[in-house]
Amino acid sequence: xxxLLKNGLxxxxxxxxxxxxxxxxxLDEVKKGNSKNTLDTKVYANSxxxxxxxxxxxxxxxxxxxxxxxxxxxxxxxxxxxxxxxxGNIRYFLVKATGKITxxxxxxxxxxxxxxxxxxxxxxxxxxxxxxxxxxxxxTTFENTMDFNNVxxxxxxxIRNRVVPDLKKKATLGSQISLIGxxxxxxxxxxxxxxxxxxxxxxxx
Amino acid sequence: xxxKLTYFxxxxxxxxxxxCKTKQADTSPKKVAVIISTLNNPWxxxxxxxxxxxxxxxxxxAKIFDSQNNTALETDHFDNAIASGYDAVLFNPTDADGxxxxxxxxxxxxxxxxxxxxxxNTADAATSQILSDNYxxxxxxxxxxxxxxxxxxxxxxxxGLVGDNNTWNRSKGFHSVVDKFPELxxxxxxxxxxxxxxxxxxxxxxxxxxxxxxAVFCGNDAMAMGAFQALISSGKANQVKVFGFDGAxxxxxxxxxxxxxxxxxxxxxxxxxxxxxxxDEYFKGKxxxxxxxxxAVELVTQKNIADYETPNTKL
Numbered sequence: 001x002x003x004l005l006k007n008g009l010x011x012x013x014x015x016x017x018x019x020x021x022x023x024x025x026x027l028d029e030v031k032k033g034n035s036k037n038t039l040d041t042k043v044y045a046n047s048x049x050x051x052x053x054x055x056x057x058x059x060x061x062x063x064x065x066x067x068x069x070x071x072x073x074x075x076x077x078x079x080x081x082x083x084x085x086x087x088g089n090i091r092y093f094l095v096k097a098t099g100k101i102t103x104x105x106x107x108x109x110x111x112x113x114x115x116x117x118x119x120x121x122x123x124x125x126x127x128x129x130x131x132x133x134x135x136x137x138x139x140t141t142f143e144n145t146m147d148f149n150n151v152x153x154x155x156x157x158x159i160r161n162r163v164v165p166d167l168k169k170k171a172t173l174g175s176q177i178s179l180i181g182x183x184x185x186x187x188x189x190x191x192x193x194x195x196x197x198x199x200x201x202x203x204x205x
Numbered sequence: 206x207x208x209k210l211t212y213f214x215x216x217x218x219x220x221x222x223x224x225c226k227t228k229q230a231d232t233s234p235k236k237v238a239v240i241i242s243t244l245n246n247p248w249x250x251x252x253x254x255x256x257x258x259x260x261x262x263x264x265x266x267a268k269i270f271d272s273q274n275n276t277a278l279e280t281d282h283f284d285n286a287i288a289s290g291y292d293a294v295l296f297n298p299t300d301a302d303g304x305x306x307x308x309x310x311x312x313x314x315x316x317x318x319x320x321x322x323x324x325x326n327t328a329d330a331a332t333s334q335i336l337s338d339n340y341x342x343x344x345x346x347x348x349x350x351x352x353x354x355x356x357x358x359x360x361x362x363x364x365g366l367v368g369d370n371n372t373w374n375r376s377k378g379f380h381s382v383v384d385k386f387p388e389l390x391x392x393x394x395x396x397x398x399x400x401x402x403x404x405x406x407x408x409x410x411x412x413x414x415x416x417x418x419x420a421v422f423c424g425n426d427a428m429a430m431g432a433f434q435a436l437i438s439s440g441k442a443n444q445v446k447v448f449g450f451d452g453a454x455x456x457x458x459x460x461x462x463x464x465x466x467x468x469x470x471x472x473x474x475x476x477x478x479x480x481x482x483x484x485d486e487y488f489k490g491k492x493x494x495x496x497x498x499x500x501a502v503e504l505v506t507q508k509n510i511a512d513y514e515t516p517n518t519k520l
Contacts, residue, residue, distance in 0.1 A: 086338055087479060088472060088501030107352075124351070126344050126382050139495035145324070145374065148499075149340040153381055186503065189512040 039147045045154030052136045054201060057180045059134060060096040064116055067192050070185075078187050083135030085128070085148060089188040092133040095197065098178040101171045108196065109171050120171075120181070120197045122164055129198045130155045133182035163199050170202065178203045235293070235488055236266045237481070238286040240279065242299040242323065244271040248451070248473060249297060252322055255474040256295045259481035265292075265488075276303040283307040287314045293484040294318045295477070301326045301370050317487050319480040322473065324370055324497070333483055333494035335476045339371050339450075342469035342502035343378030346448055349467050349504060350383060350422060353446060357388035358419040361411050363432060365399040365424035372396075375424045375450055383422075392418060397428045404431025412439050420446040426453035426468055433464060452505060452513070460510050467506040470513060476500050 061069075061081055069077040082091035099113035107123035131137055131152045142148040171177055181197035237260040241253040253269045260267035270286070272279035276299050286294055287310065294311055296318050298304035308318045308330040320334040354360070362379070365372035383389050392415045397403040404423065412418075412435060421436075423429040429449030436442040442464065449456050452470030459465040483494055505513050 084501065086499030086501050088338075088475065089503060090501035124348050124382075126348050128341055139497065139499075140493075142497070144328070145336070145340070145370075145497055145499075146377075148497075149374075149378070149381075152341075152344075189503075189509065 039142070039144070039151075041147060041150035041154050045151050045158060048137070048151070049155060049158050053130070053134050056134050056136060057094075057096070057201060057203070060094040060180050063095040063097040063118065063181075063183075063195075063197070064113055066093060066095055066183075067116065067195070070190065070192060074187070074190055078185075082185070082187070084132050085137060085139055089186045091185060091187055092129050093183045093185065094133040094135075094200070095181050095183050096179070096203070097181065097197065098176065101173060101175050101177060104171065104173060109167075111177070111197070118195050118197055120167070120177075120179070120199055122168060122199075125156045125160045125164065125198060127156075127184060127198075128152045129182035129184045130159055130200055133200070159199060163202060166202055167199050234264055234266045236268070236289070236291045237293050237295060237484055238270060238282070238291040239267055239295045240270045240272060240282045240286070241297045242272050242279075243274045244269075245273070248453075252297055252473045252477050255477035256321060256481050259478040260295065260484065263481060263485045265485075272299050274299050276300050276307075279304060280307055283310055287311060287316060291316060293487065295321060295480045295484060296331070297321050298323050298325050301368070305330060317484065319483050321476050321480045326370070328496060331496075332487065333480075333496065333498055335479045335483070335498045335500060337371075337471045337476065337502050338499035339374040339502070340378035340381075341499070342450065342471075342504070343375045344382055345504040346422070346450065346467055346469055347379040347382030349506060350379070350420065350448055351386055351389065353466060354389060354420055356386045359390050359392045359415065359417055360420035360422065361393040361395075361408075361415065361418055362391055363404055363407060363421060363423040363428045364394060364396040365428070367396050369399075372399075372424055379422055397423075397431065399425045399427055401427040401431040404428030405435050406431075408432040408435035409438070412436070412441065416441075418445055420448065420466075422448045424450055426451035426456040429465060429468070430455055430459070433459065450502075452502075457505065457510065457513060460505060460507055461514070463507055467504060469502040470505050471502050472500055 066081065078091055081093050084091045097113045099111050101109050102112045103110035108119040108121055111118045111120050179199050180201040180203060181199050183195055183197055239253050239256045241249050244250050244253060257267040257269050270282040272282060279299050294316060298320060301324060305325050305327045308325050311318050312330050317332040320331045322336060324334045324336055325331060362376065364376060393411045395407050395411065397407040404427065408431065421432050423432055426449040429447050433442065433447050436445050446466040448466050449468040452468055456465050456468045460468065479498065
C-alpha cells in the first residue's frame with residue numbers, strides 16, 4: 001500500500017513537472033508579445049506631421065540646387081543637409097520642387113524640374129524618408145524600437161491617405177506640380193540619376 | 206633611537222611604495238570587456254575583434270570573452286569583469302530576456318554596458334544599444350519583393366529564432382509592406398532558427414505541401430542558402446525567388462550569379478566600433494546616450510551588386 005502511494009505520488013510529481021516543462025504558443029501570440037509599444041504612434045505621427053513637418057517646410061532645399069551641390073561636394077552637402085535618426089550611409093533630405101509631369105506610371109510619376117528628370121513615388125510610400133528628412137525628430141524621443149518604426153509607418157499612412165490622392169488628381173500629363181518632398185540617398189553609393197521623391201506636401205507654388 | 210629610525214625607514218618605504226602603487230593605478234589604461242554571445246560564428250568574431258581593436262586604438266585595455274551561447278557562462282563573464290575591475294562592457298547578448306540580469310548587475314556596479322547587434326529587453330539597464338535597423342532594412346527588402354513579384358503570387362517566410370527580437374523586427378518590417386498587397390499570399394511561415402541546415406529541411410517540407418510558391422523570404426542569409434539548396438534539389442531554383450538578410454559573402458556571390466534575388470547588408474564593424482567610441486565618450490564624461498542607436502542596413506540586389514563587391518563595402 002505504502003509502495004503504491006509512493007509510486008502514485010512520484011508519478012503525480014513527474015506528471016506535474018512534465019506538464020509545466022513543455023508548452024506551446026501560437027506564433028501570433030509571440031508576435032503580439034514582442035510588440036511592447038509605449039507611445040500612441042498614430043497620435044504622435046499626426047501631430048508631428050501637422051505641427052513639426054508642415055511648419056518647417058522652409059528648411060527644404062530646392063532639388064536642383066541639392067543635386068548640383070551633391071555633384072560638386074557630396075561630403076559637405078551630406079553634412080549640411082542630410083538627416084537620419086541612425087548612423088550609416090542611408091541619409092534623407094527635405095526638398096522642394098516645381099516641375100512638369102511628363103509621364104504617369106503605375107507606381108511613379110515622371111517629373112521634370114527645369115530640364116532635370118526625377119520621379120515621384122505614388123505607390124511605394126514606405127521607409128523612413130518622411131520621418132527623418134526634416135531632421136527635427138531625435139532618438140531620445142523613443143525608448144522602444146518599435147515606436148520609431150511605427151511612427152514611420154503612420155507618417156507614410158498619412159502621405160498615402162492625404163497627399164497621394166490629391167497628387168494623383170492634380171498630376172495630369174503636362175500639369176505643373178509644386179511640392180515638398182523627402183529623398184533617400186546612399187552617401188557611399190550615390191546615384192543622382194535615380195532620385196525618387198516621396199511627396200510630403202503639395203504646395204501652391 | 207636606532208629602533209625609532211628603523212620604524213621611520215619602514216614607514217617611509219611603505220608610504221613610498223603605496224604612493225607608487227596609487228600613481229600606477231591612476232595612469233594605467235581603463236579596461237574594456239568585450240563579451241560576445243558566441244565566437245563559433247564568423248559574424249560574431251568580426252563583431253568581437255572590431256570592438257576590441259577599436260577600444261585598443263582609443264587607448265584602452267580590451268579582452269574578449271566568449272559566452273558560447275550560454276547565459277550561465279555569460280553571467281560568469283560579467284561576474285569576472287566586475288570583480289576584475291573592468292570599466293565598461295561592450296556586449297553582444299545571448300538572450301534578449303536572459304541577459305537582462307547581467308546588464309543590470311553591471312549597472313549596479315557602476316559599469317556602463319553598450320549592447321552591440323542584439324538588444325536586451327529592458328529600457329534602462331544598458332547605457333546604449335547599437336543595433337542594425339532590421340525593421341527598416343526589411344521594409345526596403347519588402348518593397349523590392351513586391352516590385353519583383355509584380356504585386357502577386359504565393360510565397361513562404363522562414364523565420365529566425367522565435368525568441369530573438371531581430372526575428373520579429375525583420376518579419377514586421379517585411380510584412381508592413383507586403384501585407385498591403387492582397388494578391389501576395391503567404392502560404393506558410395515557419396521558423397528555421399537562423400540555421401542553414403534547418404532552412405534546407407523546412408523548405409523541403411514546405412515545397413511538398415506548396416509546390417506552386419514563387420518566392421521565399423528568409424530572416425537571414427544562412428536560411429536563404431539552405432532554402433536555395435532545397436529548391437535546387439526539387440528542380441525549382443528558377444521558379445522561386447529567394448530573399449535573405451545579412452549580406453553574407455556566399456549570398457552576395459549568389460546574387461551576382463543571379464541565384465538569390467536580394468539581401469540586406471549589415472555593418473558589424475560599424476556597430477562594434479560605435480560601441481567602443483561610446484565607451485570612450487562615457488569615460489570622458491558624456492552621460493547622455495540614445496537608448497537605441499539604429500545602424501542603417503543596405504538593400505543589395507542584382508541591380509546594384511557591383512557596388513558591394515569590394516572588400517571594404519562592409520566597413
